[in-house]
Amino acid sequence: MRTWDDARRHLVLMLALTFTTGIVDAVGFLGLDRVFTANMTGNVVILGMALAGADDLPVLGPALALVGFLAGAALGGRVLRTAPAGWSDRTSGTFAATGVLAVGLGVGALVAPPVEGTVWALVVTTLLAVAMGLQAASARRLAVKDVTTVVVTSTLTGLAADSRLAGGAGDGWARRSLAVALILVGAAVGALLLHVGGERGVGVGMLVAGVLALVAAVVGHAHREA
Structure with missing residues (x-):
């Protein structure tokens, strides 16, 4: 029973972080010169088009975002490499660091x-x-199925490929649909915060996303397995 409760809690927390990702990417794309800070697929595409000479597309911003994302992922991988399975003190620390960075930048x-x-x-x-x-x-290490918190392409693929329409059993459709819906709603909220906040909209969006990430880290830490 405890294992099921942990799995469900992890799913809810990763879905919450997926929502914050939508906010962050919307704020970054609309307020920081069309740069994605979480969706690296988008950055690679933008960078490729910009390098090919497409008009008015940024090069430096997406390139720096790619480098920063890789650095953050490498740091997370190193910190969590020898951490216990499940949600441990180190997991709490890495998720909290994400929130602190976002709040500080906000x-x-x-x-x-x-x-x-x-x-x-x-x-x-x-x-x-x-x-x-x-x-x-950190989300990859926690390994909640179909919820990476930063991309939904693979989630959409699984949703369609495993659906009854495709001859599958439709397993996991609820969590997959929620992940897609939450990043969509998060992006809408981020755009709204940017509009309402005016010139300070970028800060407002990052602050909201950072606080939510910290809440997720605290809740996860309170119920950690190790």
């Missing part, structure tokens, strides 16, 4: 709103990507 962006193309905007982009890479590595 506060900084409220005090000094980042302007597209400036050094400060690039610093925010890079550090936010580090936070999302760390989150992605």
Whole structure:
């Protein structure tokens, strides 16, 4: 029974982080010069088009986001390499670090709103990507099926390929659908926060996402297995 409770709790927490990812990516794309700080597939595509000479597409921002994300994921992998299975103290620490980074950047962006193309905007982009890479590595280590918190392409593939329409049993359709819906709703919320917050919308969005990530880390830590 305890194992089932842990699995369900992990699923809920990863879905919550998927929602925050939608907020972060919307804020980054709309407020930080069309850069994704969590969805690296989008960055690779943007970077490829920009390098091919497509008009008005950024190069430096997506490149820095890629480097930052890889650095964050590598850090998470190293920290959690020898951690116990399930949610451990180290898992709490990495998820908390994601939240702290997002909150810190949010506060900084409220005090000094980042302007597209400036050094400060690039610093925010890079550090936010580090936070999302760390989150992605932590979620990967926790291994909640179909919920990576940062991408939904594989989730959509599984949803369609395993559906009854495709001759499958339709297993996992609820969690897969929720993951897709939550990142969509998160993106809508991020766009709304950016609109309502005006020039400080980037900071507001990151602050909200960071606080939610910290709440997830605290709840997970309170019920950790190790």
